[in-house]
Amino acid sequence: MLELQYELESKAAKWYATIDIANAFFSIPLAAECRPQFAFTWRGVQYTWNRLPQGWKHSPTISHGLIQTALEKGGAPEHLQYIDDIIVWGNKAEEVFKKGKRIIQILLKAGFAIKKSKVKGPAQEIQFLGIKWQDGRRHVPMDVVNKIAAMSPPANKKETQAFLGLVGFWRMHIPGYSQLVSPLYRVTRKKNYFEWGLEQQQAFEHIKQEIARAVALGPVRTGPTVQNVLYTAAGEHGLTWSLWQKTAGETRGRPLGFWSRGYRGSEAHYTPTEKEILAAYEGIRAASEVVGTEASLLLAPRLPVLHWMFKGNMPSTHHATSATWSKWVALITQRARLGKPNHPGILEEIMDWPEGRDFGALPEEVARAQEAPPYNELPEDERRYALFTDGSCRVVGNHRKWKAAVWSPTRQVVEATEGEGESSQFAEVKAIQLALKIAE
Template identity: 25%
Template structure:
């Protein structure tokens, strides 16, 4: 402490005044002062190894750092500056300055600007304090260069510096014993100690020695225990941060020990000789203090038992011990029972309404058999302080839901949600989040306990959460399930907590957290940082739902491993036994489940198109009324084939590789008159080309009109759609090679383009890609995705009609050899056979009407035209472009460059998405 003796008489006792008019001898000493350079300014500082920070005064800052200005100071409200006497020291902010100390340049050290005292000393020359953030860094650099010989340097011979650096050196060789900390009663319930008995009370000590297993010395407080209770110094065993302190009731009546009561302090000790347990402890206390006592057996800590049972078989024995020690250190992060919940102070949930008119509904009847269960559950929520009794004008009804032989109260907030202003905070897209796992080998998943109940509701909005029961009106202190903005609030909380770590060392999706790394050491460090954040923010996780340091984990319905992302077998296993839907609701349920995994199903759009079309027909659309027919009435063989094929694809879905943004991407695109298909792949380290994602979609009605969309234009559309819409996040800023089976598309840079194609080309100009031609038979991935699923060995290809599309010699070298391509191809959706196409055209009412006149050799007469549907008349306008080959009707398309192709005709009834 820097002392100042003012001029004049010194106030004090008479004896002191009688002895001298100045300060008493040996009462005030000199301070170790040094002069260093901070940011180009010489500063006279107090050299203080007891200070963790370096400071300068506000007046010194205003005088010598005018260019900075107070507005440029960095704020650090999270830092609390406290003096040795326990009082807070106010400060303005901090700045980062280069410090020159003992000839060493210490860059970017934080310097706090503290406020001037109310009565500053006019004669004081000291303008700051040089703390350990600078002293220790100076020692570190000197020690790295000179070792222990640094104390022989002339600059270090000065007494203040030698003492300061010697302290740093001693601290490094012999770390200080861990500081004792206050010991408090563990838990939130009061402890009753009967008269004349001793009870071992579970306690916790947040500071170091109790955080590990070992022996510590308990020293009681001189006062503070309730009347009649007595505690004495004792050696106690610390197990996973918990110590059991013997407390004796020497009174004549029962004594109550309140929760969180401070009993004393713990400090770490070194055991020289081991005592014989309780007997020797009581002998040390003295016979005169021994009373009749009844000890209670201490049950084992269930969390410790659960931590010991965690599966860490993928690690070495040494690494397993390290992980379990880490989990024991952070055992307070895990919930020990259903009512053991945290409560963060980082955020509160608000419910902004469109108008303040209260939402009030009558309670719904509860079966009498559920009365006792509901009453007990409400009492449990009251004891956990999740809810409280209410006098709110709001009231929402409850619904009782049974789950695993226990009940859950769900509040029906639908009316309240309809009057709530929605929060637009976005939830992360799962498929984008999983892409950052590339290269990771170790994974841990954390699942928070009753996550919403760990977030407080803003006090003015608690009344809006009120719910009515036969037993009264209650409202939530914590955020309940069912509120429309609850997911956004919790995701915002997680982003605030882990914002700097998200997508770097972990992924967040509401209460599901996955930590990933490439090495075990890195993973333990990252896992410790996550657990520390949860502890600081007072959030708790369910240990039984967490897994640690695994090479393969389940996350959000996926299986994550170093090889890539796959579907969860537990989720997919039910698909194989999924019965044929009997209603539109069941069919929608199946399509919703299948759509969640569509990125694993090549050609999903083509496969699911008949089922989507069936739902639209029965349930109706915006422009079409629902049908009165049942699902069984319109369930066709095509729908059943689509349903069974989707089930098979989901059960045997491939493992998708992670994207490596430092490597070349391979994009395969193809288009047919059924739809568009694309496959994004990359060559892996083992030389194999593995898919990263599949994409497909059906054609729109305008795109199916071949007079508007030629084959080349459709291929161009597939390229534009794949690059600018489906895979934009992967390909923008990265090199890509595009393979297509349309030869004219490979001459895109020199071809004459229409207005629409020029707009597409402008959108593609932002991407770095090259196009290579590959025949359809070797472009199997994308070619199959663009076509309907019908297994066949005989394929229908586009036939060259006129010269102009032959492959130039200069382009032949760019085509991959067949043996290289076959290894990377996954034959997912083979093309239709000629017989299948002929059958489809014959069954189509529009094409069959055209075929009747085509095979007759003449078009319809004027009388016949009056009875023909408009679709048939529209197709007959293409009469001169029609050609039949092997029973299949084709439309002949000519290209501007002189080439041409034939494509099979499709009718309006063809399935599409």
């Protein structure tokens, strides 16, 4: 279903129409020799289906395939199909009406039934697969927002799972979704008793607020003026990444999606560098599904990634296995080498996490990070530009307090910043950001 959503985002249409085939399964007769497989007994009498039954696991696949074949043989205009749901689009209402009419004619000729109430549009806003579409952008429908906002706190594991299933469908609209709902997932585990506490209530209210203010995603655009920016970050509790687009004449970028997940297994024990590489790896995989594998990316991690990927060997201190490193290197270097000469598939710029911020860096402005030699091996005229960074964290009462600092031994430059609620790894990254600002 995600592939259909990404493709529909790329259309950026002004008008839409949807067609839902009535009783699609029951429109498909079963072969006589197959009917005994669907025999059942009710009130002592044995029956069998002679039409494709609802509830059989293969019915959706068979139905989708037969409808698709009928549309292809009939020469249907451009459309997208998911089982018995079909959508057409265009820049004018008349164009969309003609496309919809042609598809209905093909389906009727193939023996499928169409009810007028199942045909929607042409319209500039429409719902397809439960999603509101407008100008090629995905929106959370207002009825969904209202339904979630009106929900009471779950009273047991089953109700919690139902709530998570409902909000989880919209996770790509919510930055840091996995971290937000983590307290709710904990109470659904089999080994845990259901105990709804303050942490769960806060997470429940927070996710409802995020759904209410969820941003629209898309459209996916292509062309030489389009810039795809992938922000990746590894936090204390998991990975987050988001994909944005900006084109000529726009002052702000448009989000294409937000992703997040917790650490799995040994990933929690990775070094900070490995976690950032893992976030970039997952981000590049997700971005490739949205914009394709040939579109160039501006990768914006919080630590240098491409340097390690092209270096060809692992750092002396690492926790990920050699096989994992090989997997990272294979994907990222292959993706980076795609593209035209002097225009690599991936460029890298270290920058802050972006939600709500503009990004204006052009590929020509991107500077690649390189590993510096030891300080005592630097030429004397370069030592005055050297900067040392450090970050630390300590627990005071029930609060984490972190501090990041930058120091120059020759210029006696000292800068520091501090805050609460983050780890020592976060402080180290902030120190690097401070150093980069000083270096400018």
